[in-house]
Amino acid sequence: MPNIVNVGYDSTNYYVIETSATKLLIDVGWPGTLPKLLHALERTGIALSGIAYLLATHYHPDHAGLAQELKQKGLKLIVLENQVAAIPMLKQYIKPKYGYVDITLHDNIHVHTTESRQFLCRLGMEGEIIATPGHSDDSVTLILDTGAAFIGDLPPVPISDDLIHPALQSLERLRAYKVRMLYPGHGPIRPLV
Numbered sequence: 446m447p448n449i450v451n452v453g454y455d456s457t458n459y460y461v462i463e464t465s466a467t468k469l470l471i472d473v474g475w476p477g478t479l480p481k482l483l484h485a486l487e488r489t490g491i492a493l494s495g496i497a498y499l500l501a502t503h504y505h506p507d508h509a510g511l512a513q514e515l516k517q518k519g520l521k522l523i524v525l526e527n528q529v530a531a532i533p534m535l536k537q538y539i540k541p542k543y544g545y546v547d548i549t550l551h552d553n554i555h556v557h558t559t560e561s562r563q564f565l566c567r568l569g570m571e572g573e574i575i576a577t578p579g580h581s582d583d584s585v586t587l588i589l590d591t592g593a594a595f596i597g598d599l600p601p602v603p604i605s606d607d608l609i610h611p612a613l614q615s616l617e618r619l620r621a622y623k624v625r626m627l628y629p630g631h632g633p634i635r636p637l638v
Contacts, residue, residue, distance in 0.1 A: 446591060447462045447463060447464045447569075447570060447589065447591070448462070448463040448464075449461070449462055449463075449593065449628070450463065450489050450491060452470075452482065452485040452486050452488075452489055452491065453485065454474065454478070454481045454482065454484070454485045455474065455475075455478075455481070456631060457472070457474060457507045457508070457630055457631060458472070458628065458629065458630055458631065458632075459471065459472045459473060459474065459482070459485070460472070460595060460628055461486075461489075461491055461496060462570065462587075462589075463491075464568060464569035464570055465569055466567075466568055466569030467497045467498065467568045467569060468491070468495055468496040468497060468498070469496070469497070469498045469499070469500060469523075469568060469570070470496050470498065470499045470500070470515070470520065471499075471500050471501075471502065471587060471595045471628075472500075472501055472502055472508040472509070472595075472597065472630060473499065473501070473508070473509060473510065473511040473512055473515055474507060474510055474511055475506050475507055475510040475511070475539075475543065476506070476510040476511060476514070476539060476543045476544050476545040476546065477510075477543050477544050478510070478511060479511055479514055479515075482511065493515075493518060494518075494519070496520055497520065497521060497568075498520060498521050498522075498523055498554075498568065499512060499515055499516070499520045499521065499522050499523065500522075500523045500574070500585075500587060501522070501528070501597075502584060502585055502586065502587075502595060502596065502597025502598070502599075502630065503528070503531070503580060503581045503583050503584040503585070503597050503598060504528060504531040504532055504534070504535045504581075504583055505535070505538060505581065505598070506535065506538050506539050506543075506545075507630070508597055508598070508630060509532075509535060509548070510535075510539065510543075510545060512548050513546040513547060513548045513549065514546055516548070516549070516552070517546075521553075521554050522548070522552075522553045522554065523553070523554045523556055523564075523574075524553045524554065524555050524556070525555075525556055525557070525558055525561070525574060525576065525585050526555070526557050526558065527558075527576045527578075527582065527583055527585065528583045528585065529550070529555075530583070531581070531582070531583035532548050532550060533547075533550075535548065556574065558573070558574055558575055558576055558585075561573045561574035561575075565587075570589065571589065571590040571591075572587060572588050572589040572590050572591075573587075573588055574586070574587050574588070575588065575618060575622070577596065577599050577615035577618065577619070578611040578612075578614075578615060579599050579600060579610070579611040579612025579613070579614070579615045579616075580597065580598040580599050580600065580612065581598070584597055584598070584599055584615075585597075586599065586615070586619065588619070588622050588624060592623060592624055592625035592626055593624075593625070593626050593628060594619055594622070594624040594626070594627055594628065594637070595628045596619075596627050596628065596629050596630070597629070597630045598629070598630045598631065599612060599615055599616070599629075600612050600616075601616075601627045601629055601632075601635055601637070602616075602638070616637070619637055620637065624637050625637060
């Protein structure tokens, strides 16, 4: 069973999933906050050099702002098919004074959602990554077979009674995967109700 460690800071949660084979970081902070991430890792006893992979649940500044800086430190960025177009647009959300470093596109690990189970298996994780639009079109959720789901900013409760609302449909998909616990980008871990 993987070990899950929250290494978040400020108002955002970031998670390290540790298996016997590797470590995966889910989401990273705003540009210019690398010292805060390093401090959070140190506080939990995790070395940045021991983390091999990074997955952004979506490409907004508080979840992917440090992605390229971490790639330059050796982490490999996992990108799903519904995220590719969102990466270049991230720059428009960040003021130049924050020192955002553009995410390069040619050196990422591109994984199709239909192949995510096999990819995660190679990392020693049992689960898959699925598209979960609702907060943004590029949102993805990593679901472990243990019932844990890393949802980024997907609203953890229905925000609309509209049955065709993307967030509601994404939550229904999580229920179909028998998700029990939601690990959100903001706020406490909670059960899926």
